[in-house]
Amino acid sequence: MARKPSAELAAGVSEVWEYAPAPESRDVVSIAPEYGLFIDGEFRPAADGATFATINPATEEPLTRVAEAGGADVEAAVAAARRAYESTWGPMPGRERAKYLFRIARVLQERAREFAVLESLDNGKPIRESRDVDVPLAAAHFFYYAGWADKLEHAGFGPSPRPLGVAGQVIPWNFPLLMAAWKLAPALAAGNTCVLKPAETTPLTALLLAQVCSDAGLPAGVVNVLTGGGDTGAALVRQPGLDKIAFTGSTEVGKQIAAAAAGTPAKVTLELGGKAANIVFDDAPVEQAIEGIVSGIFFNQGHVCCAGSRLLVQESVADIVLDRLRRRLTTLRLGDPLDKNTDIGAINSQQQLDKITELAASGDAEGAERWSPSCQLPDRGFWFPPTVFTGVSQSHRIAREEIFGPVLSVLTFRTPEEALAKANNTPYGLSAGVWTEKGSRILWLAQRLRAGVVWANTFNRFDPASPFGGYQESGYGREGGRHGLAAYLDV
């Protein structure tokens, strides 16, 4: 590592550390030329032979081809899950089910590096995040719910809570492995069997997890993985015979799923979008708040449903907070996701990059002021620099719509009442953050913010024991913790 002056000196940053590249080896991962669907304990091609490519969004290099499940495959997977539910997994005592979950958790830990590299290759997120957040949290979910499997009668749902049956689960591309763990671990612990549909752009870690389930000796049909696009997801949630539908993704698709499930016996939970307020008061510890603002919106390129995408900062400290924020952003490193020094990786797809670009352009057109640190974007792949908009008003699209990218909209307020009113002025209600040294103010706001999660003097903290979920257009139902079990039990 060498210290040398750089362009940032001109931007008022006194000194910048340049790092030598520290790439994680991709040799730890071997990617097959083609992958099948995981149905009834084995990998097989789609019934009609359809496949699609998955690419590395940081380079646009094709990684492999993956089977695209059609209607016949969906039917076969749900039938396999039904058989497994009735013959093996449903009747199995909880203490036996727990052993499989513990085994999966341990294998995830043992193969953590492989999972982390594969996730970064397929998703574009920095290895630092896949290594330190996604994979450990995925293992933690399996450990946590393994602990519940033989204690369901003590979970507060009556003396002998029963599973629902077969769960159809559709997950997005922002945390592919972690979302799979959020869905599978509580469902399996409660005694359900699963058909999981990962996102089209990020199928690989779900398929590796299927392999781990197989290696762990999980009985055939208990977990099935159907790769494919939106049509596969639509076919799955409309397949008769599901007792449960769990979806994480956009509010638009969530509404379609709720409409399709209406009138069917399937119980539904939806974890949808967000437009969280991160509220900074004048008595907040500024340096900590800056770190919280940065991790709130730039973690995972802002591809986070609970991202702190609206910064509400008290007018009296707005200048100092924004000044320090800009300085901090000049130190973020954007580039190769496999480099251990990288803070900001690639945008997951061209489609998502187009959406971010379009919404940011609307910020310019509506009169907000755009700022980004000087940073060189790689020539190939999908990239968007960390971006801050000031002069944002509540009517601007960038203050109302979920951008799902590294774009922060800054608004100011004068009183706690104004902060509360602005924070709640959204159709969403997933999360919020409060930065202040006054405990009474934190409690006052936490009771009034219409958000499923309120973080105080921190942001984007996740724990398998904590329930997570939203209000209004952010969906309904809770994942995580004891509450997450209720979503998979007949209670």
Ligand code: NDP
């Ligand atoms: P989607 O909601 O389309 O995707 C989520 C999952 O649902 C994917 O597996 C997707 O498949 C699948 N899917 C798509 N259409 C249907 C359907 N009609 N029925 C059942 N399943 C379906 O999100 P996008 O990836 O298109 O992202 C669009 C926007 O959604 C983002 O810009 C962001 O604002 C928001 N989003 C929010 C997330 C959150 O966690 N709250 C997560 C992801 C996105 P496939 O990917 O293969 O098309």
